[in-house]
Amino acid sequence: MDWLELFISAGFWAATLRIAAPLIFGTIGELICERAGVLNLGIEGIMTMGAMVGWMWVFQGGSLWGAIMFAAFIGAMFGLLHAVFAVHLGLSQHVSGIGITMLASSLSYFVFRMFLPNSTTPPKITAFQPLEIPYLSKLPFLGEALFSHTAMTYLALAIIPVAIYMLYRTPVGRAVRMAGENPVALEAQGIDVLHIRTGAVMVGSALMAVGGAYLTISAFDAFFFGMINGRGWICVALVIFASWKPGRALFGALLFAGLDAFQVRAQQLAGGIIPYQFFLMLPYILSIAAMVVMSKRMIYPKALLVPFRRGDRI
Template structure:
């Protein structure tokens, strides 16, 4: 037990928690924006994969890191627009279309990767984002290592949350997005086009997901390999439910989740002898299910989630 407590006292644990949380924060915020507008986006797993591949590939082909991120976001938004063509404009099942998008995006990522790098046994590497030490703060004894010496992308991931909260709750655009997810008729009555709002929200959300994927290849690691996302997208979908569709709670959920994941890796070192490692690896998935169970009763989902809007048709 004291081993377990000691984990919390190492700065490395907190630094790892923050690193693991970033793709989850971006993915969860992205999914949350889509769902607040009334569109479930199960394309998330594939969009994170293609974000990871395209951002990495941009840099590998000689591009700059920040434009690489923008490229990943652009590709993510394209898949978001495709998803909204199917679900928002044609009113197809959001479940089925989302799974189709995941299949398409991940298979395209693998195909393009193999096409551009046909014979690579060892995965080629790029120079990822470097940790920057924030002057003054990074010299602090414990917090310096834990919080103030991360890559710029890490700070970016955390900065996204307050911005999204502000836009979603304090601007007319945010109001229109939330209203599209609750009562699209009322949006239409205000003379705002629901279909446009939803399309824009899904495109924006998907761009965040793609950047979340790109975090893995451009900040956390330096290479792209197949099976990299490994269910992180699905965990984000569970985290949105856990957060009851609130961006602030989504941040907390992602951090809590990342903390447990970071602990799991460290706990393997002293408990690995009598508990097989596979059970530690199961923890993230089991915890996601548990999180949904805990929050299920209190979850207040957007009223118009999953319901396609057709102008002039009664719901």
């Protein structure tokens, strides 16, 4: 395989979409939280939890779509916990989020071990299969690159326009954005800032958990310890890269995933010359680079990290 062939192979583009999908869920989830003014560092743990419960649901005989719903529900519950701490009690969003990540990931591992005490090789489930779209899947290049994905990958792509519509075209979305920009003004409109923020954090956390579940019920078919492997933190970086805009989050996730897919293939080409660890570092280095690039043009929500207490005047 040649370097150029890499980019014109359908497999590369298919892999890009596959890598991007969980990041899209996570990034949009984090973006919704932050747009409402709440940083959610629980993301890494919530994604782990989503990956575990989604997989477990199917393993116990549940349906794949049920698994998504269940993961979303559990994610929303952890979001509610974060909202109680960071929104209602006004605790430090950093500290609460890190606490949620600790709790959610340790609880995932504990529960997994309770159901499967002695499994060394993780058991497998029947995950989402690629959809056979009539005619389109048969197209020569595009068929493999774009039209042979699982339903969950298309779901990931579909949430972007939904998020854009909800955030910019509906009263609820306007309230969410105002909760992150000027909560006092929102309160003056008679809308409860705490409720809006709580709702946003719950919805965002549900999406994060679905992103985690994508890994175990669509991308792979098993749950491994440490399988999230920093993806949650990468999503936090992508939100900054996207300057808190959903459309750009899609672009960021695709760009990032493309480079990651490239990295895996370049590893095979350059194998032996450059140690594989340096390729594995690339996603993390790229995330940092992305934040550096965007640092000059950041337009962050004004009330991000600022707890809202009714009656406080700033």
